[in-house]
Amino acid sequence: MLNRNIETFIGCDNDYEESNIVVFGAPFDSTTSFRPGTRFASKVMRSESFGIETYSPYQDKDLEDINVFDGGDLELSFGNTERALGQIKDFTSKVLADGKIPCMIGGEHLVTLGSVRAVAEKYPDLHVIQFDAHADLRDDYLEEKLSHATVIHRVWDILGDGRIFQFGIRSGDRSEIQWGKDHVYTNQFNFDTLQEITEKLQGKPVYLTIDLDVLDPSVFPGTGTPEAGGVSFMDLLQAILTVSGLNIVACDVNELSPVYDQSGVSTAVACKVLRELLLAITN
Amino acid sequence: MLNRNIETFIGCDNDYEESNIVVFGAPFDSTTSFRPGTRFASKVMRSESFGIETYSPYQDKDLEDINVFDGGDLELSFGNTERALGQIKDFTSKVLADGKIPCMIGGEHLVTLGSVRAVAEKYPDLHVIQFDAHADLRDDYLEEKLSHATVIHRVWDILGDGRIFQFGIRSGDRSEIQWGKDHVYTNQFNFDTLQEITEKLQGKPVYLTIDLDVLDPSVFPGTGTPEAGGVSFMDLLQAILTVSGLNIVACDVNELSPVYDQSGVSTAVACKVLRELLLAITN
Amino acid sequence: MLNRNIETFIGCDNDYEESNIVVFGAPFDSTTSFRPGTRFASKVMRSESFGIETYSPYQDKDLEDINVFDGGDLELSFGNTERALGQIKDFTSKVLADGKIPCMIGGEHLVTLGSVRAVAEKYPDLHVIQFDAHADLRDDYLEEKLSHATVIHRVWDILGDGRIFQFGIRSGDRSEIQWGKDHVYTNQFNFDTLQEITEKLQGKPVYLTIDLDVLDPSVFPGTGTPEAGGVSFMDLLQAILTVSGLNIVACDVNELSPVYDQSGVSTAVACKVLRELLLAITN
């Protein structure tokens, strides 16, 4: 007998029960104010992931050797942000309850809030490491509290001061940058202090959120708000390896918007980042 | 002294007070479930409208000879559908109160609801003529009541039976098509009965909503949900001329998503439709 | 427990055993001489099929009400044409042996040969109806016997005179057109005689092969060799309905090359053709 067509991210075709990591998509971009399209990221990444290998020469590890389950995409409400975040939180909570690491593929960066809400319930001492071009620290945006531009402020509402560590930030309005100075740790432009922060966070439960627009638009044009002056792929890879010794209890990769890069390179980059991330958080 | 850069749809550069028609953009697509991007339509149409003439050889009329004001785009909340619809309603009400005809450029089709809410307050006997590929008659979609797929059902909530006349419909799920048979008039696939309906609506206040995906995707690929088997440009033009004798008190043109048609043809078609519409509703 | 990500063509998520029709992809384009890319058709069609409904207003039927299994894509050898055709033949034979109708998504048109080889074994009296812009009747092409440009000649090698009926043909070299006059039935440019031929083929086992480039490039630009002057979508739909009363024992839809149409319209058209075809061959 034949099976219905199964399509997973490359090398992530394990059964749920045997897996340590659960990959899932959160195809949501309703608050994106500039250029939408991140909702397609997870689907396209699965499809295009077969253009890369399961083996990483950087880590000498192979996705074939670890246990990852790809649960597909959540079916999220469009246009009702609060409900969509609830759906993300519920799924994340279930994965955590089963003792697995949730690894979400966004969607716009706001999806991180849904996931953090679940993870912070299980790990009250949660710390967040954010790789991003944008501070995302506004208190509201176009009068809305829930927005891609406010997401880390909302995460701060939950976690409070001293828990959020930003790297690569190179865009924000003056007031949010000012606000951030008092409430979060920000390493502008690059990863210069990442090693130092990593040492400080040893043993803490860490949520790693990678907004792929931290990359320079030359290597990652397929995103809603490209911001010149970013890091290289090798910088980002090194940063992932740097934090890989931490106790990463959940993570996400977001803001790929494939339609804006018809060469497919942005998707290929996102797939390689996800492969390296999955391998890095597996000991 | 020099003026700041003003950019209007071609030939629509009159002052507000002297104008009979007010063009404005409603750049909203937060409930779009498939392919977003209609938020860019109004901006791109203004920019590209200079590729067509102000003169119509079909009607032997010229935008230079009529008075249209282009007020630019509303600044709408993304991700908060109810608030965005309220913003559209408020603007439409003001235009109506000043005795002018509002002509909105969507955005996804849901924006029509914001405008109809205002128009139905002024004209309780309002009738709606809808040119569209999709019935848009679902009661809810992915559990949401406010959606591009439910918009005409929501309009029916306001107006009731016998007020809505659909043309060109060629897509829907079985249940909404069934529901529609009892509550709205539907001419599937084409405009065959438009002349007849037009005669019946003489003297009634009419809201004309044109979902441009009524056009065949060959001539209008730049839309979120292209649906093969549509009408030609000449069919649509003829349909606009057919209803032009009615008492059209408000109208809209929606669902252009320019990013999906990099040839620019869809935008050029939308501009020409808008030009003909503006000329047709002016006596 | 959660399931691994399953992705099928819309409404084709039945189990193999309960299904009457088996959809599968044959992602092969190694002999394409001009513009390759049809290998991506089946994958993209599955992904984009969620932009159309399962319900057809043309036939008042719904994919939800019939039983179709989508087995995913065959894993074919690239660059070894004979082996790839063997893989297609083997899969088709299995489906036929299980009493189901195979419905293949190409791939270049040569994939039809693999499938016909299997079908003709089961049905020695097989007749072929071909909708196509190109005659595909060359005996060899660039010295190769197995090519998208020779496929129907190879089918004739199996079936012989009087068994092949071409419609919509508008391109070929002089010699193949000449050869065709003696060996196959050809209705150039359109479907004018399709009704008549359909009556003649009542009761015969029929293989229906639809090369989507029979459509005019305006509605279907996403193909390797676009050929102006083709039929409209409504023409093709009507043609499918015309032959639907025949005993169609196998079928295919081929030559979508999504990369050449970044609007997605060609894929949407192909999905709608497949939906109508699946509904039409189900009584």
Next chain:
Amino acid sequence: MLNRNIETFIGCDNDYEESNIVVFGAPFDSTTSFRPGTRFASKVMRSESFGIETYSPYQDKDLEDINVFDGGDLELSFGNTERALGQIKDFTSKVLADGKIPCMIGGEHLVTLGSVRAVAEKYPDLHVIQFDAHADLRDDYLEEKLSHATVIHRVWDILGDGRIFQFGIRSGDRSEIQWGKDHVYTNQFNFDTLQEITEKLQGKPVYLTIDLDVLDPSVFPGTGTPEAGGVSFMDLLQAILTVSGLNIVACDVNELSPVYDQSGVSTAVACKVLRELLLAITN
């Protein structure tokens, strides 16, 4: 010994001396006010022409059987319109002096003026048949006398009243349309009176200029100023066949701008138009 790489339009690889028709490119678009790019048309057409056959099933003729020389592209001055027109005129005059028919590939429509200047010298009784979406009858455009928008007015300067016959026109400003009524014959929107005009022009020397934007943008999006509501490919083909009995002493095909149609369909259409035109003007 091997030859340097020769690249001609398909089937046009005859020597100059043995040829009756001379194809050449005029890659000029310096006065294009909206979207430039027609300068690439001839080069891309040569390259992509190998996607069509040399044989026409419409005329049952083959480019292999007639003698056409492809001289490549003129090297024209950019930004100096008068000089570029002179270069076109000189080349055309040489071809005419050698007793051959020049068939120019534009370029923007203004290139026609360079060629007509040469042809009118040889044939003082020249008549022009123009297939076009735009009237091109302005006397000046943005203060310039030499422009794509004035080209037919400039041709009229040479030929005077009663010599110019326009078909398919559906765009212009009011004043040029008005002016045209007194000086040229215009059949708006279609080819309805072409047969009649053709009969009237029997025996006259005729210059046939085909602005490909006469085609509907659905089938020909790759042009600078797409104008909805045009003719189909089959309409244009029929029109070419209609005039083929005339004494066509020179011709051109212009306004393909390949960059605006990345599907390649517009180029394929242009190639097929050129093939049919070359076959049609050869007895």
Next chain:
Amino acid sequence: MLNRNIETFIGCDNDYEESNIVVFGAPFDSTTSFRPGTRFASKVMRSESFGIETYSPYQDKDLEDINVFDGGDLELSFGNTERALGQIKDFTSKVLADGKIPCMIGGEHLVTLGSVRAVAEKYPDLHVIQFDAHADLRDDYLEEKLSHATVIHRVWDILGDGRIFQFGIRSGDRSEIQWGKDHVYTNQFNFDTLQEITEKLQGKPVYLTIDLDVLDPSVFPGTGTPEAGGVSFMDLLQAILTVSGLNIVACDVNELSPVYDQSGVSTAVACKVLRELLLAITN
């Protein structure tokens, strides 16, 4: 009462009279010999500028805090180079006469000549700093004196030896490179000597012309003549900051051709360069 739609570059919505800097577009590309399209740069930059912030974290300055007027685009003659340059010169002269700094958005690089003609009249001791991939030092190009490829030679005609300083140059023909050695200062490939030159030019009136193709095509693909091996965005940003202490009396940013980069990244980069430039030249 409502205002007509005003569209300016982000944060440049001051009145003319209160402004110190005047931004304007010069949409001209008639002499572009390879790939045209820079005429669209200014329009697209205004539209897309809302994807960046007004605040620069690099300079800790904000466009909201300085006074810049955006006067829109000049309406230039296409195909008449001399007239277009005159139109640019006239506008620039007016801005200078009003005591403001003109900041032009090209267009092809030739537009710089129009502006320099005006600036050199006011500042006879003018020096030019050029960031560019191409030397632009030919004396003529395809027999034309006025061309994007000759523009800096024409500037030299006005200013003479010792006044022009080129950085980043990595393309030219042998003769122009040779000529340049005797007449201009050229720092090939990068900005290595920029600091040193900047010190030498203290107190002099400086015209800064930034041909954006000085950037590597990886970060700036959207230009007519991409040339591999360029500088990074951070290099260019640093270069702008280096010269910001000089007496910059006029400047321009040119050669963005948005149609060649459908990801929008090139436009986003150009916007960020312009923001940093405007902030840098304001003390």
Next chain:
Amino acid sequence: MLNRNIETFIGCDNDYEESNIVVFGAPFDSTTSFRPGTRFASKVMRSESFGIETYSPYQDKDLEDINVFDGGDLELSFGNTERALGQIKDFTSKVLADGKIPCMIGGEHLVTLGSVRAVAEKYPDLHVIQFDAHADLRDDYLEEKLSHATVIHRVWDILGDGRIFQFGIRSGDRSEIQWGKDHVYTNQFNFDTLQEITEKLQGKPVYLTIDLDVLDPSVFPGTGTPEAGGVSFMDLLQAILTVSGLNIVACDVNELSPVYDQSGVSTAVACKVLRELLLAITN
């Protein structure tokens, strides 16, 4: 008398007999498993090469000063890999027999095998230097021995241990990487040891094969299998200069797939690489 249209790579228009280097295209991609399209590389490179200069400021040499013949593209069988390789081998052998250096433009990387077969016959002591992102060392791929993924293994079948030197490799499956350690020299990720290897190969006959995907996808997105983390253009240029003192008896440049980079930058980069390569191997 006029000549038929000749189109060569810029500056490569010498006669065959006077030339030292013979450029030719091998438009083959039938075994490409992921994204085909490299067959178009040579044609597009010829056409677009006119966007760069013949003069190299890096080497202070000019293509005008050396003798290169461009023989156009081989006409290869599609779908019959062995025959196509034979056609490449035959042509290469002829060029070698005439005492010239063959410089092939791929095509997928497998074309290198055809050329190496010829070169190794003439130079039994042949060594291969490979710049590439992918190891290409599999023994078979999807059961095929002849594949882009096996090509260097097939080259090793001919040359044996100690003859192959790879640089820039950053992708492979675990087993081929393992196999490679015993049979070829591999410098992962970059060119760090290239100088050292170059010294070792002094005087040996060397075949240089450049898979352009060794470049980072930011600068070279137009390839079938983009792989993040590659070298910069300047790195590659330096590497070419490093090996230029060797006895390079044949070379190739492959894996440009222009359709995946509609900005044209990848093609421009490939053209510049080819120019530098041609100049570098000429003393």
